[in-house]
Amino acid sequence: QAQLVESGGGLVRPGGSLQLRCRVSGFTWDYYGFAWFRQAPGKEREGVACISRTGSVTRYADSVQGRFSIARDRATSQAFLQMNGLTAEDVGTYYCAAFEGSRASCQTTPVAMNYWGKGTLVTIFS
Numbered sequence: 001q002a003q004l005v006e007s008g009g010g011l012v013r014p015g016g017s018l019q020l021r022c023r024v025s026g027f028t029w030d031y032y033g034f035a036w037f038r039q040a041p042g043k044e045r046e047g048v049a050c051i052s053r054t055g056s057v058t059r060y061a062d063s064v065q066g067r068f069s070i071a072r073d074r075a076t077s078q079a080f081l082q083m084n085g086l087t088a089e090d091v092g093t094y095y096c097a098a099f100e101g102s103r104a105s106c107q108t109t110p111v112a113m114n115y116w117g118k119g120t121l122v123t124i125f126s
Helices: none
Strands: 003-007 010-012 018-025 032-039 047-052 058-060 069-073 077-081 094-099 121-124
Touching: 003 094, 018 032, 018 047, 018 058, 018 094, 018 121, 032 069, 047 077, 047 094, 058 069
Parallel strands: 010 121
Antiparallel strands: 003 018, 018 077, 032 047, 032 094, 047 058, 069 077, 094 121
């Protein structure tokens, strides 16, 4: 059974950093790329970043370009989202998702995802 479990969310000061982790199991690592989404209260789920199944292609939403970095580690079966320079606009529940695709495929469309985690909450001191 496929499982994605996020961790690393929390409360951080404006300008601070967090590293989100997504531990995956139950499906073949090499066949799937990963994406991170977020959903703020009252807003639609937004694709933040993706990484292809080989790790050779990454893409970011304009709102996080230059501040967030996505990575994957086969040895530990984890995907990561390093978030720097956090602001109030980054508040929300962050979800990890997996998509099956070609070697260079990098998706941030929710309907393209095959598996989802349950999310981890990121909040900013106000």
